[in-house]
Amino acid sequence: MAVQPEGSPCWADAMFSDVEGAKTFYGGVLGWTFGESSSEYGNYTQAYVDGRAVAAVVPPMPGQEGQSQWCLYLASADAAATAEKIRENGGEVLMEPMRVGEFGTMCLAREPAGAVFGVWQGGTHEGFEATAVPGAYCWAEFFTRDPQKTDAFLPAVFPYTAQRIEDAGVDFRLFKVGDDTVLGRMRMTEEFPPEVPSYVNVYFTVGNCDDAVARASGLGGVLRFGPMDSPFGRFAALSDPQGANFSVIDITTRQGETPTTTDVP
Known part of the structure; x- marks a missing residue:
């Protein structure tokens, strides 16, 4: 897939205290299968539909335990520049832009009304490999x-x-x-x-x-x-x-x- 245009939704993931329970639930509801968890990246585990990556689940990092919620990532060509725009316009950067190996660069933010979202600057991982098909x-x-x-x-x-x-x-x-x-x-x-x-x-x-x-x-x-x-x-x-x-x-x-x-x- 080509890199998504600036601001387009490009990925979704969620933290779950019970990752195996989440896999059972979403596998049953959406037909997801799951790849191997990556211990190097906090046991991040991608979900697939017909072999195409559609989302991911991950256990919470220490100190981030709490309510599970889905996080939508919006595409950016420059996550650092987007983070600066977020600050300039009344948002809050919750996680500074962080490079995730060769996969890309991520940032977490909260808009002024309180909704949390992510920013993703794609590298080898450009985002959704399928959309608008069952499970995606x-x-x-x-x-x-x-x-x-x-x-x-x-x-x-x-x-x-x-x-x-x-x-x-x-x-x-x-x-x-x-x-x-x-x-x-x-x-x-x-x-x-x-x-x-x-x-x-x-x-x-x-x-x-x-x-x-x-x-x-x-x-x-x-x-x-x-x-x-x-x-x-x-x-x-x-x-x-x-x-x-x-x-x-x-x-x-x-x-x-x-x-x-x-x-x-």
Whole structure:
């Protein structure tokens, strides 16, 4: 695969205190198989669909134990320069750009409304080897309690243009890189418990949403929302047994008209 354009989602991973449990769960729900863990890189273990890398799981580093969550990485040609932009625009750099052997350079950050995300400057590991096929990454949204902060921050750090969805009944924006829509932004309402911070919700593609929900529930996952039909696919929001939130979507089952969008200056 070619290196992803600046700001495009390019990788996802999650820390789990019970890595073997995570492998059992996601293997059962998404059909993932797993490579050998790399002790040199903190037992980082890649997940595969049909032999193509789609995500990774890793145990927490000492002192970082806590709530499991998925981390989405956005592509950067220069992670150090992106880290500086993050600081300049009110974000917080949680992990300074760090070279990971020949694979690339990573950085972890928090945007001003509180959602944590990663930055990845690809080396030999350019990112997802498959997307939008069953088991692979499909989409992501910044769920934020302060949309004004998030909406100002993201286009200041990455070369995004924004569109507002007009008729969805929710406060939702789309971010584009060139002609490609790459991210969403959803305002968190009072339906979200107050203890849930802003976060990035990652969607994984499935062949059948209802079947995936049934598999997840059978393996100890919790259904948070859905399944629901939309113009983009039938989807559901879940939490895995260790508390990490994610969504599944069947992009072949679509209902309704695509909502109207308006460019945001």
